[in-house]
Amino acid sequence: MSLRSLCRAVAAFATFGVVSTVTLSAAASDPEEPTRPSREPSPSGPRIALRTGVAVPFGSAYTASGALSDTITGYVPIRLDVGYRIARHLYIGADVQLATILPNACPSGGSCTGSDVRFGAMVAYHLLPGAILDPWIGLGMGYERLNVSRTVDGSTGEVSARGLELADIDIGLDVRPTRSFRLGPVLSSSFTRFTRVAINGVATTDFDPAVHAWVLLGFRGAFDL
Amino acid sequence: MQYPDRGPRARRTMHVVQLATALALASCANRTDSTATVTEDLATSSTPAIPRDGRVVLITIDGARWQDVFEGSNPELSGSPSIPPAQLMPRTLALAASRGIALGATRAGCAKVRTAGGSNVSLPGYLEIFTGHASRCLDNSCSQVQESLLDEAVRGGANGVASIGSWEVLSKAVSGGGTGVFVSDGRSWPDDVPATDRLGELVAAGRVADPYPGHNGYRPDAVTAGIALEYLRIAKPALFHIGLGDTDEYGHRGDYASYLDALRRADALVGAVADQLATIGEEGAKTTVIITPDHGRNADFNDHGAFHPESARTFLIAFGSQLVPRGVGCPSRDITLADIAPTVRVLMGLPRDATGGGGVPIELVTETN
Numbered sequence: 001m002s003l004r005s006l007c008r009a010v011a012a013f014a015t016f017g018v019v020s021t022v023t024l025s026a027a028a029s030d031p032e033e034p035t036r037p038s039r040e041p042s043p044s045g046p047r048i049a050l051r052t053g054v055a056v057p058f059g060s061a062y063t064a065s066g067a068l069s070d071t072i073t074g075y076v077p078i079r080l081d082v083g084y085r086i087a088r089h090l091y092i093g094a095d096v097q098l099a100t101i102l103p104n105a106c107p108s109g110g111s112c113t114g115s116d117v118r119f120g121a122m123v124a125y126h127l128l129p130g131a132i133l134d135p136w137i138g139l140g141m142g143y144e145r146l147n148v149s150r151t152v153d154g155s156t157g158e159v160s161a162r163g164l165e166l167a168d169i170d171i172g173l174d175v176r177p178t179r180s181f182r183l184g185p186v187l188s189s190s191f192t193r194f195t196r197v198a199i200n201g202v203a204t205t206d207f208d209p210a211v212h213a214w215v216l217l218g219f220r221g222a223f224d225l
Numbered sequence: 226m227q228y229p230d231r232g233p234r235a236r237r238t239m240h241v242v243q244l245a246t247a248l249a250l251a252s253c254a255n256r257t258d259s260t261a262t263v264t265e266d267l268a269t270s271s272t273p274a275i276p277r278d279g280r281v282v283l284i285t286i287d288g289a290r291w292q293d294v295f296e297g298s299n300p301e302l303s304g305s306p307s308i309p310p311a312q313l314m315p316r317t318l319a320l321a322a323s324r325g326i327a328l329g330a331t332r333a334g335c336a337k338v339r340t341a342g343g344s345n346v347s348l349p350g351y352l353e354i355f356t357g358h359a360s361r362c363l364d365n366s367c368s369q370v371q372e373s374l375l376d377e378a379v380r381g382g383a384n385g386v387a388s389i390g391s392w393e394v395l396s397k398a399v400s401g402g403g404t405g406v407f408v409s410d411g412r413s414w415p416d417d418v419p420a421t422d423r424l425g426e427l428v429a430a431g432r433v434a435d436p437y438p439g440h441n442g443y444r445p446d447a448v449t450a451g452i453a454l455e456y457l458r459i460a461k462p463a464l465f466h467i468g469l470g471d472t473d474e475y476g477h478r479g480d481y482a483s484y485l486d487a488l489r490r491a492d493a494l495v496g497a498v499a500d501q502l503a504t505i506g507e508e509g510a511k512t513t514v515i516i517t518p519d520h521g522r523n524a525d526f527n528d529h530g531a532f533h534p535e536s537a538r539t540f541l542i543a544f545g546s547q548l549v550p551r552g553v554g555c556p557s558r559d560i561t562l563a564d565i566a567p568t569v570r571v572l573m574g575l576p577r578d579a580t581g582g583g584g585v586p587i588e589l590v591t592e593t594n
Contacts (some may be wrong), residue, residue: 064364066344071532076496107524152524157343157534197363199343199531207363
């Protein structure tokens with residue numbers, strides 16, 4: 001996928017998110033009554049959420065690897081969050097994410113594929129949990145594993161890198177068309193430092209680590225059970 | 226020679242055919258074994274004899290591309306017509322054709338020359354060359370080598386072992402220290418080794434030279450080559466490493482034209498080394514010259530590394546009176562940088578690596594030695 005088509009996809013996704021948010025907001029809101037008791041979620045209970053979007057990389061897998069963006073345009077994830085609203089404003093949960101890598105600079109005739117898997121835990125704070133529009137901020141950490149396979153000019157290389165996700169910072173805006181369903185855009189940044197890299201199946205820790213980031217613009221839907 | 230405009234692929238193919246033909250003709254003219262062919266499979270060649278007093282000059286050309294050596298320059302990168310290999314590296318290829326072998330060309334049924342570990346970064350590549358083992362290190366911050374091929378040669382009684390290179394970080398790969406290996410990589414020169422006369426002038430010039438196209442303690446190839454040739458003339462080391470680096474420096478700058486100029490200067494150095502060896506009698510006659518890069522380059526030219534598997538691919542050229550002239554060789558197995566140290570051990574009669582798990586000797590040597 002070229003950078004231009006990725007930008008188009010991100011723009012379309014963002015547009016969809018904004019339009020959906022405005023539409024749902026208009027349908028659900030009442031100017032006379034921004035918070036309606038009947039729509040007030042129960043102060044505690046389980047929550048399950050799905051999100052997707054497009055993420056772009058910054059930084060390097062390790063110091064000598066070169067920028068991730070040299071070979072990876074981004075990734076498209078599916079993330080599942082399962083957790084519990086322990087208080088009216090506070091959510092705590094676990095998450096797992098699977099992503100397909102969008103390769104960059106894959107020469108014609110080459111084959112470039114990859115995946116990114118991460119899991120972790122997150123705490124989120126909802127600023128207006130009873131309102132139709134509910135901004136929230138999340139902070140988490142976890143573990144990430146990146147796999148990239150490239151075959152270029154008959155030479156194949158497989159790089160698998162893993163390490164601690166130091167921080168996952170999310171900012172979102174939920175629209176609540178119903179009492180238990182919420183939907184809205186999310187912007188997240190995750191920061192990981194790989195500490196183990198395997199090249200063609202041979203693992204090593206003998207390298208100078210670096211921190212890389214994924215910045216994701218996506219959309220999330222959640223059910224409060 | 227001007228080619229009809231049939232596109233870069235056709236031009237590269239024509240260069241390969243032209244190179245193979247030239248190498249075949251030169252090889253036949255100098256062949257002592259009339260039954261061998263230019264495309265001889267290395268696996269079927271005779272078992273190498275083990276000369277006990279062989280000498281080796283190992284020339285590394287950092288980040289040089291096999292494509293330029295075997296197919297000529299890339300017109301898409303240069304923006305000008307392809308330069309045939311015979312014009313880019315005339316001395317090296319002629320010497321390989323008449324007195325040795327060139328490995329790493331793309332030929333049907335032939336294996337490749339590549340890095341062993343796949344990190345495709347300089348210091349790990351040099352560690353593979355100088356230890357005979359795949360490197361687990363992924364970058365240029367690897368630990369100092371504990372025991373290198375050069376250290377082994379000193380312990381094995383080799384008369385003079387030295388490394389003179391442009392890149393100061395080479396010193397982490399060429400010797401673990403304490404064995405008496407002479408090392409002058411980058412601007413450094415050992416304080417306890419006085420450099421006088423012409424050599425002294427060259428060393429002094431190297432200390433103040435602009436590091437461009439490198440950085441910090443880098444000594445440009447033009448200076449390094451002059452020092453190395455003078456050192457070879459004076460000291461006649463039994464195992465001599467010359468490390469050139471301008472090719473990689475220009476590669477990272479995306480300056481393909483200057484990279485090609487650096488490749489031409491590397492070729493000139495190879496020719497000058499051959500000329501120098503021809504003037505020192507029996508010692509020169511016993512010397513095998515091996516030329517290899519530490520890694521290749523990515524498809525876009527300006528980078529290399531594990532995320533660019535195509536940059537694992539390299540080449541190896543060797544010539545000397547101990548070798549059967551084969552021209553462009555066709556290995557039946559992938560040859561790696563880790564195979565170079567075992568090959569040098571065979572050429573110099575050094576003990577084999579007892580640790581296991583390393584490379585294996587490349588079959589280069591005639592059975593008549």
